[in-house]
Amino acid sequence: MLVTPESAITEDFMTFLNRQRLCHRLDRIVIDECHVVLNDQTNFRPAIAQLGRLLMAQAQMIYLTATLPPTAENQLFQRLRTSREKVHLFRARTHRMNVAYRLWQPTVPNQYANSYDWVEDPNIVRFIRDRITRARAQAGRVVIYGLTTKTVDKLAKGFECEAYHSHTIDRHSVLARFQADPIGVVAATSALGMGVDIPNIRSIIHIGLPRSLLDYAQESGRASRDGLRSEAIIIQPHGFLRPKWDPIHKDPVKAQAEQSRLDRYISQDCRRVILDEYLDSYQRQYCGESDNTEQRCDRCDEHWQANEEVASELAHQLGSEPARQLGSEPARQLGSEPARQLGSELG
Structure with missing residues (x-):
């Protein structure tokens, strides 16, 4: 299922996730381009900053990004309501040789x-x-x-x-x-x-x-x-x-x-x-x-x-x-x- 951040943080969707979890139909939640959680530009989508609420679904969380500076890792984990100690981190260089x-x-x-x-x-x-x-x-x-x-x-x-x-x-x-x-x-x-x-x-x-x-x-x-x-x-x-x-x-x-x-x-x-x-x-x-x-x-x-x-x-x-x-x-x-x-x- 694909869902927008604006829909993902609603009470209705959280209720839906809880039902899926109780029925053993919720395996994991994936947040793609997760670095956008750190975007605090004045005109940016505020719902993205609240995606940390999805932890309440008590499912495995997977965060994907190719644009996260190492210096911003801890800030990202804080925004997502987790900590560095609870995350298995896999990094590769992001440079574009071509x-x-x-x-x-x-x-x-x-x-x-x-x-x-x-x-x-x-x-x-x-x-x-x-x-x-x-x-x-x-x-x-x-x-x-x-x-x-x-x-x-x-x-x-x-x-x-x-x-x-x-x-x-x-x-x-x-x-x-x-x-x-x-x-x-x-x-x-x-x-x-x-x-x-x-x-x-x-x-x-x-x-x-x-x-x-x-x-x-x-x-x-x-x-x-x-x-x-x-x-x-x-x-x-x-x-x-x-x-x-x-x-x-x-x-x-x-x-x-x-x-x-x-x-x-x-x-x-x-x-x-x-x-x-x-x-x-x-x-x-x-x-x-x-x-x-x-x-x-x-x-x-x-x-x-x-x-x-x-x-x-x-x-x-x-x-x-x-x-x-x-x-x-x-x-x-x-x-x-x-x-x-x-x-x-x-x-």
């Missing part, structure tokens, strides 16, 4: 007064179009993440793709159409961050910094579940900061801690150093340190930024107008040749 983590910080004019309006800048439009062309050349899909529904709607309109967020009327149909299109593009909020297992998403693009490093790990983890090469890019222009009104946490101390982690991710010499340290308590110095097949981040790939400049200039020379033409057949037919000229696979 994902190239990148941060692109272009310089854009100060004319964009409203939050994230800089996504309309021609250079950024060309850059995103280039990533889509490269992904399609590899028969792959693209997800473009925005922090707000307004930004996502703007992206969907500009790049002629569908929007996926909390206000989308039929998210199931949007996701189904995206899954059916082998070179599809979708603009989304973090609502598309969990439970999506599509094998050939070759590029994950974040418009602005994500709310937290944990959210970024979850969302970038949608890339290339088939194990092939992919990229996860954050676009954050110089001089444009996260809007102060954008809620991160109810607790200002936690909000500051999240911001500090993101600051380290931006400033660190290697992106993987911060991700692996936070998600797995794994210490390293650079990409490919123990395996040269591991995809390099932008800091460890000395040629990446130059390649992006060439890509943007080539797209401009090819007459790439802003994103309203993105979904047209000519745009698709730019195809794999530019991608091959600019470097192997996703460059």
